[in-house]
Amino acid sequence: AQSVTQLGSHVSVSEGALVLLRCNYSSSVPPYLFWYVQYPNQGLQLLLKYTSAATLVKGINGFEAEFKKSETSFHLTKPSAHMSDAAEYFCAVRAFTGGYNKLIFGAGTRLAVHP
Amino acid sequence: EAGVTQFPSHSVIEKGQTVTLRCDPISGHDNLYWYRRVMGKEIKFLLHFVKESKQDESGMPNNRFLAERTGGTYSTLKVQPAELEDSGVYFCASSLGPNQPQHFGDGTRLSIL
Numbered sequence: 001a002q003s004v005t006q007l008g009s010h011v012s013v014s015e016g017a018l019v020l021l022r023c024n025y026s027s028s029v030p031p032y033l034f035w036y037v038q039y040p041n042q043g044l045q046l047l048l049k050y051t052s053a054a055t056l057v058k059g060i061n062g063f064e065a066e067f068k069k070s071e072t073s074f075h076l077t078k079p080s081a082h083m084s085d086a087a088e089y090f091c092a093v094r095a096f097t098g099g100y101n102k103l104i105f106g107a108g109t110r111l112a113v114h115p
Numbered sequence: 116e117a118g119v120t121q122f123p124s125h126s127v128i129e130k131g132q133t134v135t136l137r138c139d140p141i142s143g144h145d146n147l148y149w150y151r152r153v154m155g156k157e158i159k160f161l162l163h164f165v166k167e168s169k170q171d172e173s174g175m176p177n178n179r180f181l182a183e184r185t186g187g188t189y190s191t192l193k194v195q196p197a198e199l200e201d202s203g204v205y206f207c208a209s210s211l212g213p214n215q216p217q218h219f220g221d222g223t224r225l226s227i228l
Contacts, residue, residue: 036219043119044158044206044219090158101213102148102171105158 002027002093006106013113019063019078021109023091026072032094033074034103035065039087047089050074061085086113117141119220121207127226133195136223140189140209147190148210148217149182150174153203164190165213194225202227 007022025031035047048059055067065076074091088110092103120139128134140147149161161180162172166187175182179198184190194201204224208217 034216041221043121043221044208046216046218049216095160101146101210101217102160102163102174103150103158103217104160105150107157 002031002095002104004091004093004104004106006089006091006109008109009107010110010112013081013111015083015113015115016080019076019081019085019111021076021089021091021111023065023074023076023106024072025074025091025093027093029096033065033067034092034094035059035063035074035076036090036092036105037087038090038108044090047076081111081113083113083115086111119207119209119218121205121220121223123223124221125224125226127228128197129228130199131196133193134197134225136192136194136205136207136225138190138192138207138209138220140207141211141218144209144211144218145187146210146213146215146217147184148208149190149192150206150208151203152206153200158206161192197225197227199227201225 003026005024033050036044048057050057050067058064063078088108090108091106095104122137147164150158152158160174163170164184167184181193204222206222208219210217
């Protein structure tokens with residue numbers, strides 16, 4: 001069975017600082033991994049996805065994530081935080097239950113960016 | 116291209132009443148999913164439609180929840196009767212194929228009093 005753990009329910013950074021949001025996964029098969037972002041009063045927006053190609057995945061808004069099999073991690077980073085990055089971020093793994101395509105989410109990490 | 120649309124955006128009802136949530140997927144997307152997030156917890160899968168058929172309903176919490184997808188287009192999720200623990204945000208997502216990324220709507224915030 002697949003699962004996802006996001007370390008830190010709240011992360012606070014200064015504008016211009018590095019953003020690092022942690023995600024560890026558990027999967028008995030090669031995983032497909034995703035990061036979604038939810039801005040206030042909006043739905044979930046796909047930031048990036050890993051589907052067994054390059055281990056360093058670039059997404060929208062300057063975010064990227066690196067798949068590390070040895071560490072079972074898929075941490076999300078951005079070199080320089082912007083005020084507009086304040087949102088809740090969700091890591092997810094695709095579960096292949098009987099061949100069906102559902103997402104298993106972590107609990108989410110709320111990112112605050114202060115001046 | 117219009118995204119996934121959910122209606123209503125917010126619903127407040129009393130315990131024991133019935134509520135119906137609606138989701139309009141992206142046009143042409145055969146795959147439609149329902150998820151929900153109860154307060155402070157993970158977003159959890161409820162069920163998956165392929166066209167009008169229920170492909171996987173393993174996440175439906177109990178028989179008070181009924182999902183339908185008329186003609187393989189929009190979907191409804193009915194809760195009858197609603198209980199306090201049903202409060203949360205209900206998300207709908209759609210994808211072109213089962214291996215394609217899922218696109219989410221803005222969610223319906225359901226509050227049971």
